Amino acid sequence: MRFGRTERDEVVEVRTAALSGDGWRSRLSLKRSGSFVLKLLVLAALVAAGAWAYQANFGPGAKPAMDMNMRATSGATPFPVTLGKVERGTVTGTVVYTGSVAPFNEEDIYPRVTGRIVEMPVYPGDAVRAGQVVARLDDVELSSRVREAEAMAATSQANRAQMEADLVAAQHGIVQMDKELAMVEAEVGYARGVAARSERLVASGAIARQEYENDRAMAAALEAKREAARAKLAQAQAMEASARKKLEAGEAMVAQGRATLRTATVVRDYVTIVAPGTGYVVKRLVAPGVLVQPGTAILKIAQIDRVRLQANVGERDLASIRTGSPVTVTTTAGLVTAARVTSVFPFVEQGGRTAVVEAVVDNAGRRLLPGQYVTMQFVTGERADALSVPRGAVARLGGTATVWVVKDGRAEPREVTAGLEGPERVEIVRGLAGDERVIARGHEGLYAGARVADVGGAKPAAADAPTQKTTPGMLEKPASPEAPKDKNTPGMPGMRH
DSSP, X not given: OOBOOEETTEEOOBOOSOSSTTHHHHHHHHHHHHHHHHHHHHHHXXXXXXXXXXXXXXXXXXXXXXXXXXXXXXXXXXXXXXXXXXXXXXXXXXXXXXXXXXXXXXXXXXXXXXXXXXXXXXXXXXXXXXXXXXXEEOOHHHHHHHHHHHHHHHHHHHHHHHHHHHHHHHHHHHHHHHHHHHHHHHHHHHHHHHHHHHHHHHHHTSSOHHHHHHHHHHHHHHHHHHHHHHHHXXXXXXXXXXXXXXXXXXXXXXXXXXXXXXHHHHHHHTTEEEOSSSEEEEEEOSXXXXXXXXXXXXXXXXXXXXXEEEEEEEHHHHTTOOTTOEEEEEETTOOEEEEEOOEEOSOOBTTTTEEEEEEEEEOTTOOSOTTOEEEEEEEEEEEEXXXXXXXXXXXXXXXXXXXXXXXXXXXXXXXXXXXXXXXXXXXXXXXXXXXXXXXXXXXTTOOTTOBEEEOTTSOOOOTTSOOOOOOXXXXXXXXXXXXXXXXXXXXXXXXXX
């Protein structure tokens, strides 16, 4: 291996032949002569690294490195805050809860007889009206029962007609017996008159006694005939009463037959299942062809022309919400509906300690759909001539409400008693006089006596920008407006790729 260079017009040769003898002298000579070149190379490397670092940190597209000059400041640096006013006027208290839309009425459709579904002409989403056919069952067996009931009703009707004829015959027999009895009565009267006349004549000797006895025997025979006629009349009357009873029983049988026929007809008509009211089909619970029994739900129908807006309200706010209280309902799509509370359920669930508050509204255009989430803002009260501050000015810790008041450029905490709370302002019942300036935003991290500066006119930060909390007394260096937008390798500031 051979190295060579020219220095002071001399050529130095180095051979790697041996490490003994003159070899170590050659290596020493090479080391001394190359020290200058090595220094030049190191210096060039340092210059190149410095240029690269400058380009990376201060050149175009470079990302500024972390500012390590952050320093703790004294109380002379004011906290940026947004100030608000204490106003006197009408304050409306509201609370907001998440609720849902429920149908005004929802019911399952059940068959009332056992049968196989042969037709179901409606589908989910179809509108149905009261009395509309929504399903049909097989009616072979029930139709046979109707025909059987019809035959039984016809038989009972025929029996009743026969019993009516028997009654008419019994009544005719009574009439005949009455006539016969009347004739016998007449004959008995005549025979008695003849016997009385014969008795007078026989006493005077005008006729023979035998003739008198014959007249008396005739009268006695006619009286016996009269008793027989009376007995026949009584028998005819008994037969008429019996025929009348049988007719009444026949009429009962006819009524029973008619009722049986009517029941069989009604049961047969149960195979045609109709909608009980107006609504929309929500779900098919069985498919056509299935054998169903009473108690098996086949369809779910909901009435959504009117809907119920329901929210679970905490027991703390229940006392301030009453029937008739205004409520503003907002859907996720931004649809706003004004309504009033129609019902406050009179019980609180033990788990969540909430009660259902409901508002029923018209929904003719089906803008609100069952199951949809809504935001319900309830009005809890209204008070005129009340002190109020911006909602963000009230800070709460536990059960204590605090408002930061600015006095002579410094912040002081003031414990207050809050009243009604609206979406933008909060009523202050006690703790403020009304002429103070309060900190509406930026009171996080303040301490009593801290200097503050109102930056309410500054452009607010983007809503999606993360909030950075800074320790009081530490000043953050703002990012340079010329900061590059290139993505840098994490952990390697200034290195671009």
